[in-house]
Amino acid sequence: MLSRALSLLFMLFLVVGVPVLSLSTARDSQVRQMPRLALYISAAISQWVLAGLGLLIFFLSSLSAFSVGFRTLGPVAALTWAGALVALSVAGIRLGLFLELRGWWPPEAELVYLLIPKTRQEKFWSVLLLAPTAALCEEFLYRGFLLAQLTQWLRSGAWAWAASSLAFGLAHVYQGWNGMVRASLLGALLAYPVIHCGSLYPSMLAHGLIDALAFAWLGPKFLPPESVA
Numbered sequence: 001m002l003s004r005a006l007s008l009l010f011m012l013f014l015v016v017g018v019p020v021l022s023l024s025t026a027r028d029s030q031v032r033q034m035p036r037l038a039l040y041i042s043a044a045i046s047q048w049v050l051a052g053l054g055l056l057i058f059f060l061s062s063l064s065a066f067s068v069g070f071r072t073l074g075p076v077a078a079l080t081w082a083g084a085l086v087a088l089s090v091a092g093i094r095l096g097l098f099l100e101l102r103g104w105w106p107p108e109a110e111l112v113y114l115l116i117p118k119t120r121q122e123k124f125w126s127v128l129l130l131a132p133t134a135a136l137c138e139e140f141l142y143r144g145f146l147l148a149q150l151t152q153w154l155r156s157g158a159w160a161w162a163a164s165s166l167a168f169g170l171a172h173v174y175q176g177w178n179g180m181v182r183a184s185l186l187g188a189l190l191a192y193p194v195i196h197c198g199s200l201y202p203s204m205l206a207h208g209l210i211d212a213l214a215f216a217w218l219g220p221k222f223l224p225p226e227s228v229a
Contacts, residue, residue: 003060010057011149014141015163018050019170026111026174036122039115044133051137054145061149068144069200081193081202082209089186089210093218096182109176116219126215135208142168142187143194143203161191186210 025031031039058068065071073081099105117123142164150160169184190203 003057003062006057007061007149010054011146011153014146015167015170018167019173022171022174026109032110032114036114036117037125040122040125040129043115044129047133047137051140054141058145063145063148066198067148068140069148069194069198069203070144071197071199073197073199073201077197078199078202078205081197082205085189085193085202085206086209086213088189089206090213090218092182092185093214096178097218106176106178109174109179111174112176112179117215118220123216123220127212131208131211131215134211135204138168139190139200139204139207142171143191144200147191147194157195161188161195165191 034042096105100107115126117126146167147160147164150163151157154160154163165184165187168187169180169182172179172183175183190207193202194200
């Protein structure tokens with residue numbers, strides 16, 4: 001009974017608490033004055049603490065390792081899935097960039113610009129620190145724990161898929177509504193192999209590669225030319 005209550009509270013925190021904290025962070029003027037590397041470290045620590053709490057709740061719950069996506073998948077299948085996810089995601093990001101540059105899509109929120117690396121050192125740390133952190137922590141939390149719990153509670157894989165993707169989008173409220181839409185669509189895309197194969201590994205690999213490409217290559221394209229070092 002206690003484990004079910006803790007699982008429910010943690011689910012509510014992911015769906016409601018994380019977006020509230022994300023929004024309050026976006027409105028904090030002190031955040032905008034932090035050096036970019038400090039922002040990266042702070043974001044990584046926050047995600048690892050949340051993932052650690054999620055792991056603790058998982059061990060106390062009735063979920064199995066298989067049910068949250070820790071199922072082995074052959075390397076060829078994992079790489080094939082990951083490659084397809086990366087290709088589709090990069091195409092979507094490029095489309096968003098194309099639309100934004102022509103004024104057909106709203107510009108990114110201020111905090112997004114603050115996170116985009118400008119120097120080689122910032123690119124290095126964003127790829128080394130943020131990309132793998134998001135890949136491991138967010139995939140476990142949203143495509144592993146939350147998706148599995150929602151499937152149990154809602155008794156519907158389709159509704160759980162939609163709800164977990166929406167929760168992932170809300171967690172990115174600091175990026176504005178266009179960022180939330182993009183994150184929700186990405187969450188739905190990354191959840192597909194988890195539902196189809198029962199494994200988180202393709203999504204983790206794809207998420208890390210997508211973020212690495214976004215930080216090192218695509219992200220700086222959103223900056224004015226004079227802002228890129």
